[in-house]
Amino acid sequence: MSTMSRLADLQGGPYQAANLASTATLVIPEDHAFIILTGTTTVTSLNNSGNRIIPRRVVVLMGYDTAGTGVVLTNTNASASPTQGQMVLSAGANVMLQRGQTITLIQQDNGVWYEIK
DSSP: OHHHHHHHHTTTTTOOOOEEEOOOOEEEEOOOEEEESOOOOBBBBEEGGOOOOOOOOEEEEEOOOTTSSSSSOBBBSSSOOOOTOOOETTTOOOOOOOOOOOOEEEOTTSSSSEEEO
């Protein structure tokens, strides 16, 4: 099953894609589950529209940096207690998304995003 098919199943319906410029705090529209990240700014946190917590929300981020340097996602594994919007990445380190590379994240009840491997 493809990533898109799994995403549609998890979201309970068809997904929508959005092109977003990378920013330190990336705000993800609630009606989008596949985000194409343009730009090279390091992303340190993710928020839903209106700063709401949506437990079990799944999003896929794809790098689409035309400059060739990629987009860095900041890992917060080292934090004793990550807070809403922060990302806990399975590599235990920051992740560089090059053009075409993807990462899948799920939001927990506390608002923290965890990478799904």
